[in-house]
Amino acid sequence: MSWSNSLPSENAILLQSGTNEVEVLVFRVGEFTLGINVAKVREVLSSPPVTALPDSHPSICGCFRLRDSVIPCLSLHQHLDEPPSCPPEEAVVILTEFNQHQIGFLVDVVERIHRISWTQVMAAPSIVAQSKAPVTAVSQIDGRLILMLDFEMIADQVALGEPKGDAIANELGVDRAGQRVAIADDSATARKAVENTLRCSGYQDLHIFENGAEAWNWLAASADNRQGRPPIDLLISDVEMPQVDGFHLTKRIKDHPQLREIPVLLYSSILTPDNAKKGKAVSADAQIAKPELHRVVEMADKLIFAAMEKKSTTRDDVPTAREAELSPV
Incomplete structure (x- = not known):
């Protein structure tokens, strides 16, 4: 055949x-x-x-x-x-x-x-x-x-795969130690490589999950307890995982009223054109092909920085109580 x-x-x-x-x-x-x-x-x-x-x-x-x-x-x-x-x-x-x-x-x-x-x-x-x-x-x-x-x-x-992580320069000046980052990947090798690279680069508040279901259950429960504030500042997720894959996990997050603002970075060993389209369809914020570990940290910085800028702009656009009083009807 x-x-x-x-x-x-x-x-x-x-x-x-x-x-x-x-x-x-x-x-x-x-x-x-x-x-x-x-x-x-x-x-x-x-x-x-x-x-x-x-x-x-x-x-x-x-x-x-x-x-x-x-x-x-x-x-x-x-x-x-x-x-x-x-x-x-x-x-x-x-x-x-x-x-x-x-x-x-x-x-x-x-x-x-x-x-x-x-x-x-x-x-x-x-x-x-x-x-x-x-x-x-x-x-x-x-x-x-x-x-x-x-x-x-x-x-x-057999030394054909993932390179080990090194510290990556912080060109955007992100307060990496103060950011909460979740990692979801069913491969222990890839999971450890991402974790090591993030820690070496200054990200310390990390939440590690072995599959999409674990990540989703924790995120959904945390959202219920945080009174509107997202439980993390970034999710880095593999695509192929047991129970809930990265696409479905992203879709659930983007459909959730309290979680939808969390930036999602899909980090996959199979970033084909088809998978890139699927990631875009579920509103993933960025997608990177393994094993580009340095790009994971660089993109994490960019997504967190952009989210902070967006929040700052939103706050600036909301008038204070005094400004609202003085504004003409």
Whole structure:
């Protein structure tokens, strides 16, 4: 079967903004049945000839040529310490693109694509995160539990992914220590990288959430207790998360009378043109592609500064009681 034609083209918008749905490509590696968000998948290929690389990570098979590009190839059998269930010539490669990198992952069998609600995707148990297993969530599909791999963690483990955070200059003079910032990301690797960069740059009042549902529940409860004042000054959110994705989280915030003024920065490994349109449709204030950590801090400064300027202008436009008394009718 040719899988390339069955995958979405770059211009096809398969899911509407804010519907809280995801398409999952299910595949197998040995005895494991695994899943990946289709938005990360470019093609599924018959196993290509791979050229070995000297002194590389044990999980890296080598690289292969695809049209005008040379693509690194990583064996999930090797990385997950799981023997293959098929002969090497029958294996397939899932060509992915995220964090502005293309990586091929060698697997045994690709099954099919399923469209499901993010509510069918549950966060991985805390013991999984503590064990450093590269699993970010568990999906319920056709009566089975499908492990959603944390491809960002895997790429980071073999030094193909997220750079570590450094302090970023504060050119706008924002009082970073006084700002309240929430971070929502189901990838422990990405979450820690953003947190470290923000802390190194002076943002200290951080609220960290492992998925959109956790973030929303806290925001909604906090809004009820703050008498009209938003509980945070900025939300930095991933897009693909269990229970409530970043688009749906943004839509809920922008529809909420007490939360709608909170600036939302979507920070995603899959910022395709389609996803950029979806982010705009739910009124996200800005969108940045991973792994540009320096831009996260710079954009956080800009969004917080713009929100402060807007509040200041609004206050200046409201007359005092004395001015209202003296103003002609």
